[in-house]
Amino acid sequence: MRRLGGSAALRRSTLLRSLGLVAAGAVVLALVSEGLGAYDNLELATGAYYFAVLAGLTVLVGVSGQISLGHGGLMAVGAYTVVLLIGNEQWALVPALAAAVVVTSLVGIPVGAAASRLRGPYLAGATLAFAVGLPALADKFPATFGGENGLTINPPTPPSFLGASFELERWEAWIACAGALIVLFVLYNLLHSGFGRALRAVRDDEIAASLCGLRVGRAQTLAFILSAGCAGLGGGLLAVVLQLATPGAFPLELSLTLLTGVVLGGLGSLAGAIWGAAVLVLLPSWTNDLAHSFSLSANVENNLPFAIYGLVLIGAMLVWPSGIQGGVRELGGRLRRLRAHRVAER
Amino acid sequence: MEPRELARGTGLSVHEITVSFAGITALEHVSVDVAPGEVLGVIGPNGAGKTTLFNVICGFVAPQSGALRWRGEPLGRIRPDRLAALRIARTLQGVGLFPHLTVLENVTVGATRFRRAGLGSALLGLPRSDRDERALRERARAALAQLGCENIDERLPGTLPYAVQKRVALARALVCEPELLLLDEPAGGLDARELSDLAKLVASLGSSVAVMLVEHHMDFVTSVCDRVVVLDFGRVIADDVPRAIQQDPHVLEAYLGRDADTGDGLGAEARATDARG
Numbered sequence: 285m286r287r288l289g290g291s292a293a294l295r296r297s298t299l300l301r302s303l304g305l306v307a308a309g310a311v312v313l314a315l316v317s318e319g320l321g322a323y324d325n326l327e328l329a330t331g332a333y334y335f336a337v338l339a340g341l342t343v344l345v346g347v348s349g350q351i352s353l354g355h356g357g358l359m360a361v362g363a364y365t366v367v368l369l370i371g372n373e374q375w376a377l378v379p380a381l382a383a384a385v386v387v388t389s390l391v392g393i394p395v396g397a398a399a400s401r402l403r404g405p406y407l408a409g410a411t412l413a414f415a416v417g418l419p420a421l422a423d424k425f426p427a428t429f430g431g432e433n434g435l436t437i438n439p440p441t442p443p444s445f446l447g448a449s450f451e452l453e454r455w456e457a458w459i460a461c462a463g464a465l466i467v468l469f470v471l472y473n474l475l476h477s478g479f480g481r482a483l484r485a486v487r488d489d490e491i492a493a494s495l496c497g498l499r500v501g502r503a504q505t506l507a508f509i510l511s512a513g514c515a516g517l518g519g520g521l522l523a524v525v526l527q528l529a530t531p532g533a534f535p536l537e538l539s540l541t542l543l544t545g546v547v548l549g550g551l552g553s554l555a556g557a558i559w560g561a562a563v564l565v566l567l568p569s570w571t572n573d574l575a576h577s578f579s580l581s582a583n584v585e586n587n588l589p590f591a592i593y594g595l596v597l598i599g600a601m602l603v604w605p606s607g608i609q610g611g612v613r614e615l616g617g618r619l620r621r622l623r624a625h626r627v628a629e630r
Numbered sequence: 631m632e633p634r635e636l637a638r639g640t641g642l643s644v645h646e647i648t649v650s651f652a653g654i655t656a657l658e659h660v661s662v663d664v665a666p667g668e669v670l671g672v673i674g675p676n677g678a679g680k681t682t683l684f685n686v687i688c689g690f691v692a693p694q695s696g697a698l699r700w701r702g703e704p705l706g707r708i709r710p711d712r713l714a715a716l717r718i719a720r721t722l723q724g725v726g727l728f729p730h731l732t733v734l735e736n737v738t739v740g741a742t743r744f745r746r747a748g749l750g751s752a753l754l755g756l757p758r759s760d761r762d763e764r765a766l767r768e769r770a771r772a773a774l775a776q777l778g779c780e781n782i783d784e785r786l787p788g789t790l791p792y793a794v795q796k797r798v799a800l801a802r803a804l805v806c807e808p809e810l811l812l813l814d815e816p817a818g819g820l821d822a823r824e825l826s827d828l829a830k831l832v833a834s835l836g837s838s839v840a841v842m843l844v845e846h847h848m849d850f851v852t853s854v855c856d857r858v859v860v861l862d863f864g865r866v867i868a869d870d871v872p873r874a875i876q877q878d879p880h881v882l883e884a885y886l887g888r889d890a891d892t893g894d895g896l897g898a899e900a901r902a903t904d905a906r907g
């Protein structure tokens with residue numbers, strides 16, 4: 285057998301590429317987290333669990349062509365699963381997070397099966413009802429879910445081999461980033477497999493896809509379940525980072541914000557989900573700072589961040605109609621053409 | 631028009647199919663057979679029920695009565711996504727390619743029935759999934775090469791000339807190695823040279839493939855079809871060799887009756903409807 289060069293092996297093996305990506309990501313994130321203080325590490329952790337949710341949502345919306353206004357509700361399922369298992373049942377962190385993925389995926393089965401039969405506004409409506417209804421359950425059964433105040437757990441303790449001075453916030457960032465990297469691994473593999481192509485085919489033309497032998501409803505349901513699992517992991521990580529699950533943490537607004545994140549980042553791309561997560565973490569605090577820098581009356585000042593937020597989103601969509609990642613790709617293409625042009629001129 | 635007897639266990643047999651949509655009878659007691667190696671043309675004025683007949687065979691439309699048999703087995707209420715496994719492929723009226731998938735990806739989707747690796751190995755990125763992918767892509771490349779579509783693997787369908795898109799669509803149908811090929815207006819929008827290429831291709835499919843094609847282009851139908859079925863208002867009004875069809879008084883009446891002012895029969899109908907692509 286002929287020995288393959290490194291780059292040829294990379295081209296041939298999806299696994300090598302996805303593992304390489306995860307390893308590079310782990311190194312970068314560890315270095316970044318090393319340089320950040322406690323507050324910024326919490327922001328990093330927030331970005332990481334947003335990424336887990338957005339990556340799953342971008343596959344659902346951008347790749348399989350469905351929509352969900354219910355992903356905030358699915359995050360709630362993951363968060364409550366983790367808090368109940370760690371708080372009441374003394375489960376360890378990793379099995380509790382794994383259980384959050386499993387439980388949320390199971391919840392995703394009927395929702396996904398219903399979703400694959402619905403189109404457009406009906407699908408949006410059904411998932412919307414899910415987002416609104418699910419957190420309300422927590423109020424309905426206060427004995428189990430703690431009502432308005434929710435449930436709390438103890439913070440995770442950094443393992444002793446990391447040293448006594450290892451900050452809690454840094455450890456939380458590591459946990460959330462590990463979850464994000466697992467999502468990256470699985471979804472990268474998915475998108476580079478025949479199944480990813482099948483989802484895109486179903487999105488483009490259901491009739492042609494079924495004539496090619498693809499089971500349209502099944503593919504759509506699977507996409508929903510996978511995306512639900514990612515949202516469950518994201519929600520579980522949120523609960524670990526905040527040590528809290530309350531109904532108020534998962535308002536309808538959250539589901540809408542998540543959709544904004546995937547569209548703004550660039551639909552259907554994992555890199556876009558990274559941009560989206562960064563925007564969701566950074567934009568609110570930037571708009572806040574900006575609003576307060578004008579020194580206006582409290583009334584205006586408190587509402588200004590929302591106005592700026594909206595304006596930035598509208599502006600961004602006008603400048604980058606296919607999201608930030610779309611803009612980056614276009615810029616890359618332009619630079620490449622420019623370089624080719626220079627080479628040709630020589 | 632007695633339907634010809636098929637050797638037991640071969641070909642497609644459509645028996646006494648009736649379909650109505652809210653009062654309109656789209657097909658009425660339609661019986662048609664296609665044998666392996668045979669090329670059957672289905673013609674008829676607009677709205678005659680040609681596409682509906684294809685939709686019944688593919689399971690998109692449930693007939694009120696009648697039965698279908700494929701290779702001797704009842705087709706029953708077949709789901710469209712099971713057809714490829716039964717070696718039935720169809721091209722859609724127009725082009726019907728996936729607009730955001732490259733040419734190679736489009737054709738690879740057509741090879742879905744050869745997929746072996748499961749979802750688990752796809753999610754974990756296992757070598758088994760990669761090997762499967764390479765095998766499917768090889769099949770797709772071979773199908774594209776068979777149709778003379780080389781060096782366009784990475785192009786998006788929308789960037790290609792219409793005739794090339796139609797060939798890619800045909801490659802996507804052929805890549806699953808069908809034994810029954812349903813072509814809905816394959817000649818629409820093609821020029822004379824492309825038509826003769828298509829005719830050669832259909833002729834070269836071999837004795838194991840049954841072809842059923844809906845077409846308005848009469849010269850093309852005459853040159854490639856062994857037999858022609860004429861539908862009018864959902865009924866079979868003729869079933870014969872092309873030469874006999876062109877002289878059949880019922881057929882001439884069906885076409886002339888509707889475009890009396892365009893004058894010259896089948897030729898005029900063919901030209902009038904060709905432009906729709």
Ligand SMILES: Nc1ncnc2c1ncn2[C@@H]1O[C@H](COP(=O)(O)OP(=O)(O)OP(=O)(O)O)[C@@H](O)[C@H]1O
Pocket residue numbers: 651652654655656674675676677678679680681682683
């Ligand atoms: N899904 C449907 N619902 C209601 N009526 C339909 C449906 N599909 C077809 N029809 C009707 O059935 C009749 C046959 O239509 P069909 O599309 O089979 O004609 P066709 O022979 O393919 O015509 P064309 O040459 O225009 O493609 C028409 O009157 C059409 O309006």
Ligand SMILES: [Mg+2]
Pocket residue numbers: 680681682723
């Ligand atoms: Mg038609």
